[in-house]
Amino acid sequence: MLCHFQDEHSNLFYEPIQKQMKKPWIIITIALVAVLIIMQFFQPAKNIAKAATTDDIFFQVQCDQLVKKNLVTACYDCHSNTTRYPFYSRIAPVSWMMARHIKEGKEHLNFSEWGKYEKKEQLKLLTEICDVVTEGEMPMKSYTLMHSSAVLNPQDKEDICAWTESASEEVFSK
Ligand code: HEC
Numbered sequence: 001m002l003c004h005f006q007d008e009h010s011n012l013f014y015e016p017i018q019k020q021m022k023k024p025w026i027i028i029t030i031a032l033v034a035v036l037i038i039m040q041f042f043q044p045a046k047n048i049a050k051a052a053t054t055d056d057i058f059f060q061v062q063c064d065q066l067v068k069k070n071l072v073t074a075c076y077d078c079h080s081n082t083t084r085y086p087f088y089s090r091i092a093p094v095s096w097m098m099a100r101h102i103k104e105g106k107e108h109l110n111f112s113e114w115g116k117y118e119k120k121e122q123l124k125l126l127t128e129i130c131d132v133v134t135e136g137e138m139p140m141k142s143y144t145l146m147h148s149s150a151v152l153n154p155q156d157k158e159d160i161c162a163w164t165e166s167a168s169e170e171v172f173s174k
Contacts, residue, residue, distance in 0.1 A: 036092075039092040039093060040091070040092050042092060042096075043090070043092065043095055044095055044096060044098075044099035045099075046083070046085065047081060047082065047083040047099075047102050047106075048081075048082055048083065048085075049080075049081035049082050049112065052081075052082070052112065053112070053115075054115065055112065055113050055114055055115030055116055056080075056111060056112050056114060056115075057111045057112075057114035058111075059115070060114050060115050061114075061167045061170050061171065062166070062167070062170060063163060063167070064163070066159060067159050067160055067163045070152060070156050070159070070160065071111070071160070073147075073149055073150055074138075074139045074147075074150040074151075074152055075111065075138065075139060076111060077102070077143070077147075078101050078102050078105030078106070078139075078140075078143070079105050079106060079108075079109045079110060079111050080106075080110060080111045080112040081106075081110065081112035081113070082112065083098075083102055085098075086146070097142075101140065101142075101143075109125055109128070109129070119171060119172075119174070122171045123168055123171055123172065126164040126167050126168045126171070127164065127168070129160065129164050130160065130161040130164040130165075133152060133157050133160050133161070134157055134161060139151075139152075
């Protein structure tokens with residue numbers, strides 16, 4: 001009887017120590033979840049224009065359907081006024097990362113505002129488009145990881161470069 005009592009007592013003594021050992025992890029987990037929840041309240045504005053205008057590059061220069069399709073699929077999410085948002089794009093911090101890429105991408109090149117660029121700027125951008133595509137710099141790696149349809153094969157790249165040349169001639173002769 002005495003022995004039993006002692007056993008019980010020793011259990012009571014050790015239990016709080018075990019609980020204390022687990023506590024930091026519980027606190028860290030709760031804090032992380034709380035931060036993730038709070039982050040969701042800070043959603044960046046979406047990049048969705050109501051309608052394409054005649055400033056869009058495809059109103060401005062000739063382009064065959066396949067090249068057009070490839071540019072829209074591989075570039076327009078970051079280089080136009082209309083991004084297609086997948087479901088996970090609503091989740092911070094993914095939404096923040098996307099908003100930054102779109103902002104920076106549009107600062108360098110915005111296909112939707114093509115008509116507003118000076119002729120010289122258009123010619124420079126057309127050269128750059130061929131360069132970044134050929135070198136595999138664009139579309140960005142982090143993007144093709146999630147969008148396999150945006151991966152350009154060697155033929156697609158050649159077609160885009162052939163188009164940048166004909167488009168440059170068109171811009172030049174205008
Ligand atoms: C996930 C977003 C994203 C996609 C998709 C994307 N870009 Fe970009 N692009 C950016 C960002 C961000 C920058 C600016 C920062 C940098 O140079 O890396 C940029 C820069 C550029 C530049 C300027 C490069 C320079 O050296 O100044 C060109 C040209 C370009 N992109 C073309 C394209 C083309 C063409 C496609 C499609 C084949 C494409 N991009 C797809 C985000 C993107």
